[in-house]
Amino acid sequence: MRLTSLQMRVTATFLGIIVVLTVVALSILIHARNTAAIYENGISALVKIADLTQAVDEGARAVGKLASESDPEKATEAFRPIEERIYQLRELLPTSTQHPDSVWIMHDLNNMANSFLVEAGAAVHALRRDDPESYFKHDREAATIAQAVRETADRLLAKELERYSTVYPEVIRRNRELQANNMISLAALTIVAFGFAWGFAKSVTEPLQDLSRAAQRIADGDLSGPAVALGASSEIQTLGYAFNHMQNSIRLHVTDLQEKADLERRLQAEELENLQINSLLREVELRALQSQVNPHFLFNTLNMVAKTALIEGAEQTRELMETVADLLRYSLRDLDRPVTLGAELDQVERYMTIQGRRFGERTRFVMNVTDEAVLTSPLPCLTLQPLVENALIHGIGNREEGGTVTLDVRRVSDRIIVSISDDGEGIQPERLALLNEGAAASAPGAGSAPGGHTTGIGIQNVRRRLDLFYRSDADLIVTSTPGLGTTITINLPAKGGDEHAHPRS
Amino acid sequence: MKLSIRTIVRILLALLLGTAAFGLFNNIFGVIGRPLLAGATQVVDTGETLRFVIVAPQYDHPYWEQVRRGAVAMGAKVGVHVDFYGPRRASIDEQAQLLDQATMAQVDGIITQGVHDPQIDQAIDKAVNRGIPVITVDTDSPGPRLAYVGSDNYTAGQRAAQDLLKRLTGPAVIGIIRGNLGPEQADDRVRGFRDALADVPDVRIAAVETSDLTRTAAGQQALKIRQEHPDVNVFYGTTALDAVGVVQSLTTEGMEGRLMVIGWDDVGEAAELAGRGFIDSVVHQVPEEMGSRAVTLMEAYLRRDLRPQPINFLPVQLRGGVEAK
Structure with missing residues (x-):
C-alpha cells in the first residue's frame, strides 16, 4: 500500500492518536502503581515492626501475670503461644530498610526481641523451679527489655517515616509533572489531530468538489474546461485521472462530429449559391430575350435597314441603325463572361444615344470619367445599363420638363466609385428603404417597374450579381430626395480583372 | 527562501508533534522511569561486620566527638560498624540505661567511660555476663571490663600540679572544678593533683566542685567558689568544658x-582560650587515639582472640597555654 493512499493516512493518524493516548493513560497508571507499591511496602514493613513491638509488650504482661497462676505447668503453657508468635514475627521482620541509619536499629530490635525471649524464658523457668526471687528479677528485666523494644521500635519507625516524608513531596511533584506533561502532550496532539483532519478533509473534498464542478460543466455541454487537479492521495488521483481522460475523449469525439457537420454545411451553402447564380443569370437572359423578340432577326434586319439608309443617303438614320445594332449585339453576347468597365460605359453611351433620339431635348446625359485607368476593371455584364435605364424611366420619364442623367466614375484609393444620378422626382422614403435593404427585394426583378420600355432588370438583381461577382466586396447604395432626384452609388474594388475569378469560371 | 503557508503549517505541526513526543518521553523516562526512593533500600544483612557501641557520658562533647572520630575511622578500616550513644545531658542513669540497651541489642562490643558508680558498674557487669566485651576509655573503672585505653590520669594530675608549682610565684589558693561523674575519691585526676601538692607549703586546695559536664555549671561552680573563697587565685578544671x-x-x-x-x-573552645592565654596550661590527651586503639583491641580480641593488656596508657603532654596550639 502506498504512503499516499487515504487508507494509509487515516490508519497512521488514528494509530498515532491511539499510541499517544495509551502512553498518557499508561504513564498515569504506572505512576499510581509505583506510588502504591512504595506505600504498600513501607506500610507492611512498619506494620511488622509494630506487630513485633506489640507481641513483646503482650509477652511482658503475660510474664508478669504468671506469678498469679497456681500451676506452673499452666503458666508455661500460657506463655508458649506468645513465645511462638515473637519467634515468627522476628522471622518476618523486613530484611531491608529505607533509611541507612535504620539498618542497625532493625538489627537492635531483632536482638532485643531475642533478649526478651531469653529473659522471659528465664522467668518462666524460675517459676517452675519455684524460685520467686529469680523470677521477679527476670520478670523485671523482661519488662525493661520490652520497654527498650518499644523505644527502639519508635526510633525505627521515626527514621523510616522520615524517609517516607521525603517520598511524599516527590510523589506530589511527579504527579504534577505527569499532569503537566500529559496536558502539553494532549493539547499538542489535539492541535495536530485537528490539523491532520483539516488537511485530510481538504485533500479529499477539494478534488471531489473540483471533480463535481467539472462534471456539472460537462453535463452543461462545456467540454473546453481545464483538466481537474489531481489530489494528493492516490485514490483521488486515480479518479481525477480517469475523469480527465474521459473528458479528453469526449472532446475529441465532439470536435470530430463538429468538423463533419461544418463540412456538410459548407457543401450545402456552396450548392445553394450556385443555384442562386444560375437563376439570376437565367433571369437576365430571359428578360433580354423577352425584350427582343428575335434578336438575331432584328439584328440582321437593322443591318439591312442601315445599308438601305446609306444607299438612300440618310446618314442620320444609318448611324442610328448602327447604334441600335451595336446595342443589340452587346446584349446578345455571352452574359456569363465579365466585361470591362469601359465596355459597359460604351454600352451605356449607345443606349443613351438611342434614348436621346427618342426623348429629344427633354433628356440630357452627362458622363464624367476622371481616371482612364479604371476602364479596364472587370464588371459583370449589363450592370450599369439597367441602372441608367431606371434613372431615365423612373427619374425623368414621367416629367414633362425632362431632366439630366449624370454618370460619374472616379477612383478613390483602391476603390472605384460609380454614381448614376438624376434630377427627377426622387423616391419615397419607404420605397427607398426597401431598395437599400437588399433582402427585402428577394424576388428577382422586384424593384423593376413593369413596362415594355425597359430591359426590366431591377436594382436588386444588379446588387446581387455584384455581390456574387465581388464576393460581397461591392456596395450598391440608393440615396434620394423626393422632388430633387435620386443617386445610385456603386462602390467597387479597383483591382485587375484576373484577381476576381468569376464564380463559374 | 520563500516559505509557503503550507510549509509553515507543516513545520508548526511537526513542532507540536515533537512537543507531544517530548512530554510523553518525559513521562516515561523522567517520571515513571526513575525510582521514587533513590538508592533507598538498605539490606539488613550485617554479614561479617562487627558492631561496637560507644556509650559516652554526654552526646555533645568535643572531647568525646574526637574519641568517636578515631573509633569510626578505625572501624571503617577493619570492618567494624561503630555507633555512638550518649545522654543529651550528662546523667549516670541514662548512661547506664544506654549500656543496658546495648547489651539487650546484643552488640559485639561496648566502649564506655569507666565511672566509679554502682549503676554503671552493674551495667558493665551485665554486658560482660551476656558475653559482650567492654573496654573503658578516658577513665578506668577496674572490674570485669576487658581493658582500659587512655591516659594515666593519676600521674597526669600530678604533672599538672608540678606544672602549677613551677608557675607559682607566691602562695596559692586553689579551686577545683571536676567534670567526671564518679565520686571524688575515685577521680584520679583530682587525686594525683591533690597528692602532689599535699606537702607543699602556702598552697592549699580551698574547694572541689562538680560541673556535671556542662560549661554553664562549671562557670556557676567557679563563681560559687570565688564567693565562698575570695582568695582563690588558681583554678584547676579536669575536663575540657x-x-x-x-x-x-x-x-x-x-x-x-x-x-x-x-x-x-585542648579541644574545641579550650584550645582557643589556651591560645589567647586565658588558660595557662593544659593536660593534652589523645582522644582520637583512644577511640581507634579501643576499636583495634576489641576487634583483635573478637576476631583473632587476642586478649589485650588490661591497662593501655596513652601518652599525655602538659602544654603551656600559648604553646598549646
Whole structure:
C-alpha cells in the first residue's frame, strides 16, 4: 500500500492518536502503581515492626501475670503461644530498610526481641523451679527489655517515616509533572489531530468538489474546461485521472462530429449559391430575350435597314441603325463572361444615344470619367445599363420638363466609385428603404417597374450579381430626395480583372 | 527562501508533534522511569561486620566527638560498624540505661567511660555476663571490663600540679572544678593533683566542685567558689568544658587572665582560650587515639582472640597555654 493512499493516512493518524493516548493513560497508571507499591511496602514493613513491638509488650504482661497462676505447668503453657508468635514475627521482620541509619536499629530490635525471649524464658523457668526471687528479677528485666523494644521500635519507625516524608513531596511533584506533561502532550496532539483532519478533509473534498464542478460543466455541454487537479492521495488521483481522460475523449469525439457537420454545411451553402447564380443569370437572359423578340432577326434586319439608309443617303438614320445594332449585339453576347468597365460605359453611351433620339431635348446625359485607368476593371455584364435605364424611366420619364442623367466614375484609393444620378422626382422614403435593404427585394426583378420600355432588370438583381461577382466586396447604395432626384452609388474594388475569378469560371 | 503557508503549517505541526513526543518521553523516562526512593533500600544483612557501641557520658562533647572520630575511622578500616550513644545531658542513669540497651541489642562490643558508680558498674557487669566485651576509655573503672585505653590520669594530675608549682610565684589558693561523674575519691585526676601538692607549703586546695559536664555549671561552680573563697587565685578544671566554664565565668567579671587556670584537653573552645592565654596550661590527651586503639583491641580480641593488656596508657603532654596550639 502506498504512503499516499487515504487508507494509509487515516490508519497512521488514528494509530498515532491511539499510541499517544495509551502512553498518557499508561504513564498515569504506572505512576499510581509505583506510588502504591512504595506505600504498600513501607506500610507492611512498619506494620511488622509494630506487630513485633506489640507481641513483646503482650509477652511482658503475660510474664508478669504468671506469678498469679497456681500451676506452673499452666503458666508455661500460657506463655508458649506468645513465645511462638515473637519467634515468627522476628522471622518476618523486613530484611531491608529505607533509611541507612535504620539498618542497625532493625538489627537492635531483632536482638532485643531475642533478649526478651531469653529473659522471659528465664522467668518462666524460675517459676517452675519455684524460685520467686529469680523470677521477679527476670520478670523485671523482661519488662525493661520490652520497654527498650518499644523505644527502639519508635526510633525505627521515626527514621523510616522520615524517609517516607521525603517520598511524599516527590510523589506530589511527579504527579504534577505527569499532569503537566500529559496536558502539553494532549493539547499538542489535539492541535495536530485537528490539523491532520483539516488537511485530510481538504485533500479529499477539494478534488471531489473540483471533480463535481467539472462534471456539472460537462453535463452543461462545456467540454473546453481545464483538466481537474489531481489530489494528493492516490485514490483521488486515480479518479481525477480517469475523469480527465474521459473528458479528453469526449472532446475529441465532439470536435470530430463538429468538423463533419461544418463540412456538410459548407457543401450545402456552396450548392445553394450556385443555384442562386444560375437563376439570376437565367433571369437576365430571359428578360433580354423577352425584350427582343428575335434578336438575331432584328439584328440582321437593322443591318439591312442601315445599308438601305446609306444607299438612300440618310446618314442620320444609318448611324442610328448602327447604334441600335451595336446595342443589340452587346446584349446578345455571352452574359456569363465579365466585361470591362469601359465596355459597359460604351454600352451605356449607345443606349443613351438611342434614348436621346427618342426623348429629344427633354433628356440630357452627362458622363464624367476622371481616371482612364479604371476602364479596364472587370464588371459583370449589363450592370450599369439597367441602372441608367431606371434613372431615365423612373427619374425623368414621367416629367414633362425632362431632366439630366449624370454618370460619374472616379477612383478613390483602391476603390472605384460609380454614381448614376438624376434630377427627377426622387423616391419615397419607404420605397427607398426597401431598395437599400437588399433582402427585402428577394424576388428577382422586384424593384423593376413593369413596362415594355425597359430591359426590366431591377436594382436588386444588379446588387446581387455584384455581390456574387465581388464576393460581397461591392456596395450598391440608393440615396434620394423626393422632388430633387435620386443617386445610385456603386462602390467597387479597383483591382485587375484576373484577381476576381468569376464564380463559374 | 520563500516559505509557503503550507510549509509553515507543516513545520508548526511537526513542532507540536515533537512537543507531544517530548512530554510523553518525559513521562516515561523522567517520571515513571526513575525510582521514587533513590538508592533507598538498605539490606539488613550485617554479614561479617562487627558492631561496637560507644556509650559516652554526654552526646555533645568535643572531647568525646574526637574519641568517636578515631573509633569510626578505625572501624571503617577493619570492618567494624561503630555507633555512638550518649545522654543529651550528662546523667549516670541514662548512661547506664544506654549500656543496658546495648547489651539487650546484643552488640559485639561496648566502649564506655569507666565511672566509679554502682549503676554503671552493674551495667558493665551485665554486658560482660551476656558475653559482650567492654573496654573503658578516658577513665578506668577496674572490674570485669576487658581493658582500659587512655591516659594515666593519676600521674597526669600530678604533672599538672608540678606544672602549677613551677608557675607559682607566691602562695596559692586553689579551686577545683571536676567534670567526671564518679565520686571524688575515685577521680584520679583530682587525686594525683591533690597528692602532689599535699606537702607543699602556702598552697592549699580551698574547694572541689562538680560541673556535671556542662560549661554553664562549671562557670556557676567557679563563681560559687570565688564567693565562698575570695582568695582563690588558681583554678584547676579536669575536663575540657570545666576550664572553659571557669574562663567564661571570669570573663563576666573582667577577671579573665588574672587568675591562673589549669585545664585538661585542648579541644574545641579550650584550645582557643589556651591560645589567647586565658588558660595557662593544659593536660593534652589523645582522644582520637583512644577511640581507634579501643576499636583495634576489641576487634583483635573478637576476631583473632587476642586478649589485650588490661591497662593501655596513652601518652599525655602538659602544654603551656600559648604553646598549646
